[in-house]
Amino acid sequence: MALFQFEMKKLLFNKSRLILLAAMFIVCTLSGLLAAEGSLALRKSVDYSEYIRLVSENTGKFNLEQFAESKAISEATEAEYRKGSEDGFYMYLHRNPVLKFHHDYTKYGNRVHEYWNGPAYQDEANIMGVYPIQAKLKELSEKTHTSEYKYYQNRLATELSLGEPVFENTLFWDNFALAFDPSRVGFLLLMFLAFIISPVFTQEVQTDMDSIILCSVKGRREIVTAKLLSVCVTSAILTFIYFLGMFAGTYIFNGNINGYDAPARCLAGFAWTTLDTTIGGVVMWGVLWLILVAMAFGLAVALISAKSKNQATTFGLGVAMILIFSLLGFLTDDLKKMLGPLVDFNYVAISIYGSVFGGVKAYNVFGILVSYGAVALVVCLALGAVAALLAYIAQKRRAVV
Amino acid sequence: MKLTIKNISKRYGKKQALAGVSFEMENGVYGLLGPNGAGKSTLIRILAGVTEASSGEVLINGKNRKLCDLEFRSKLGYLPQTLSFYPEFSGLDYLRFVAALKGLKGESMERKIKSLAEQVGLTQDLHRKCVNYSGGMKRRLGIAQALLNDPEILILDEPTAGLDPHERIKFRNLVSVFSRDRTVLLSTHIVSDVDSIAKQIVMIKDGRVGKMEKNEYFVEAMVGKVWLLKMTVDELVVYQNNHIISNVIPAGNHLEVRVVSDNKPSPDAVAVIPTLEDAYLYEFNSDRRTA
Known part of the structure; x- marks a missing residue:
């Protein structure tokens, strides 16, 4: 415990690091403000009260008449104004709240349609939508003992229990969900984390403390436990600060957190999630998930720090890891197939919460279809355990030259 | 506790840092004397268990150190040659951290820290950041950390580097008192550090050690090899290129030069009583021994 406290002091609880944490919080808050820029424009608009009225009148179950009206208005708006950049159109909608409502309701209506009929382009390996799943189960009715049949049976049960999507005002949470955006996670959280963690072992080389540590009773095993524990706690604290900053920034421009108790599927990017929880719940799980990935x-x-001799090298390799894994997502499908699990289960890929838990992607593990989230959880724990084990071995074999 | 170094060799690539080093130590202060680059620090690191030898073994009471590694580490105090500190730690934090590394805790640890801080004269500065300490204070803090666990074996690599004469004497006294019933290996290139307190001395040169003997042995072996002669400054400039000069004292309009040489360097040279420093210079300047 004493060693852990000293490791925390070296790694995080000292003046220079606390200043860095404050800087990180400010940067994350600014990022949250940027994410909620549209909401500010919306709230400032003269028609904002009309937007609120329309949203509250239509909150709840699907209204076909409203959908038809909204769709017509939305299509006309898009034809007229969606000619320039996406960002421009996005801001135009936020300056015209009534149009934004119709646009949102149209998107919601399309989601309801997809809930029953599946998306326009179905992945044959993983059917979506209540009717297509029912059709698939009918097709598999001769093979009821197979894992595929059981998988779709469970999927159908989940879809029916979650029910048809409902319309809710989730403006704040849609903005806040950008905190799970891979570029923000990669550059605001993981890169910062790499910088903070990188001296954990290398500082012993730089301060010549290696000799004293290595020849002491607790210098080969207990010190590694203390260091790894401090790394995990630091990762958790940094992730928390990241979300706190994003939350603060998003809140400043939104002024409320309405929609936290709406179903998780109302959240942008989570339309197909199988998590049976509220938006508040899905965000809370998201924070916990990212803490685990950050650890x-x-x-x-x-x-890397245990195997290298200086902080710059460790940080450089950490950043290289983030960049390379980020680029894997942009490869062609053929290359992705070649690289196999590396594409879906690297640190950056599993940090994309919406992709891991927001859909219905599944993997065939020894003949059983397992959800992306479950496999990612096992991979994440395994990656952490392997890294910790190798750090112990590195310290055991460490020598001063 | 008996510490046996048996045929230790160490190579760094093509460089042979140590070649077949063997000697034994058992209670008392042992001096490891040698010039910079002789292999002292490499040997010290191997003894402390922070560097692996290429061949040979270290025995603790006849048992290979690797077989009793944890026990050995619990009985070891080590001060490396270079030591810097964590910028965020005070002297007290640093000592508490090393105490935690050595498995000390609670009230006894606090008492030990307080007592050692007094012994090394750092009581008033314990709450200051140790990166702001002077060179001597840093060295004293290093000595204090090495003594935290009351080690049975104390290994000190250049412990007096950066200490002023007063601190040096205090350090010698501290080690002298401490060494009763304990083994202290003190590596240095400063002869006066070991002259008065070392029970035995081993000289190391180019990775090889000579015979381990009492310092009197080395001094006695020098009888008839240390001379005093008078010369001018101009003569000294030429003379020192091929002679071992151990001291020069101005005396009126000439200089009294202390020369270490197998032969009488000049007819008017007078033999004088040798010191360990003369023996050290003789040992490490074999090419200039003969006048």
Whole structure:
């Protein structure tokens, strides 16, 4: 415990690091403000009260008449104004709240349609939508013992229990969900984390403390436990600060957190989630998930630190890891197939919460279809455990030259 | 506790840092004397268990150190040659951290820290950031950390570097008192550090050690090899290129030069009583021994 406290002091609880944390919080808050820029424009608009009235009148179950009206208005608006950039059109809608409502309701109506009929382009390996799943089950009725049949049976049960999507005002949460955006997670959280964690072992080389540590009773095993524990706690604190900053920034421009108790599927990017919870719940799980991923990534950086001699090299390799894994997402499908699990289960890929838990992607593990989230959880724990184990081995074999 | 170094060799790539080093130590202060780059620090690191030897073994009471590594580490105090500190730690934080590394805790740890801080004269500065300490204070803090666990084996690499003469004497006294029933290996290139307190001395040169003997042995072996002669400054400039000069004292309009040489360097040279420093210079300047 004493060693852990000292490691925390070295890694995080000292003046220079606390200043860095404050800087990180400010940057994250600014990022949250940027994410909620449209909401500010919306709230400032003279028609904002009309928007609120329309949203509250239509909150709840699907209204076909409203959908037809909204769709017509939305299509006309898009034909007229969606000629320039996406950002421009996005801001135009936020300056015209009534049009934004119709646009949102149209999107919602399309989601309801997809809930029953599936998306326009179905992935044959993973059918979506209540009717297509029912059709698939009918097709598999001769093979009821197969894992595929059981998988779709469970999927159908989940879809029916979650029910048809409802319309809710989730403006704040749609803005806040950008905190799970891979570029923000990669550059605001993981990169910062790599910088903070990188000296965890290398500082012992730079301060010549290596000799004293290595020849002491607790210098080969207990010190590693203390360091790895401090890495995990630091990762958790940094992730928390990241979300706190994003939350603060998003709140400043939104002024409320309405919609936290709406079903998770109302959240942008989570239309197909199988998590049976509210938006508040899905965000809370998201924060916990990212803390877990940050810990696994922090342990990987700690391992690099244990194997290298200076902080710059460790940080450089940490950043290289983030960049390379980020680029994997842009490869062609053929290349992705070649690289196999590396594409879906690297640190950056598993940090994309919406992609891991927001859909119905599944993997065939020894003949059983397992959800992306479940496999990612096992991979994340395994990556952390392997990094920790290798750090112990590195310290055991460490020598001063 | 008996510490046996048996045929230790160490190579760094093509460089042979140590070649077949062997000697034994058992209670008392042992001096490891040698010039910079002789292999002292490499040997010290191998003894402390922070560097692996390429071959050979270290025995603790006849048992290979690797077989009793944890026990050995619990009985070891080590001060490395270079030591810097965590910028965020005060002297007290640093000592508490090393105490935690050594498995000390509670009231006994606090008492030990307080007592050692007094012994090394750092009581008033314990709450200051140790990166702001002077060179001597840093060294004293290093000595204090090495003594935290009351080690049975104390290994000190250049412990007096950066200490002023007063601190040096205090350090010698501290080690002298401490060394009763304990083994202290003190590596240095400063002869006066070990002259008065070392029970035995081993000289190391180019990775090889000579015989381990009492310092009197080295001094006695020098009888008839240390000379005093008078010369001018101009003569000294030429003379020192091929002779071992251990001291020069101005005396009126000439200089009294202390020369270490196998032969009488000049007819008017007078033999004088040798010191360990003369023996050290003789040992490490074999090419200039003969006048």
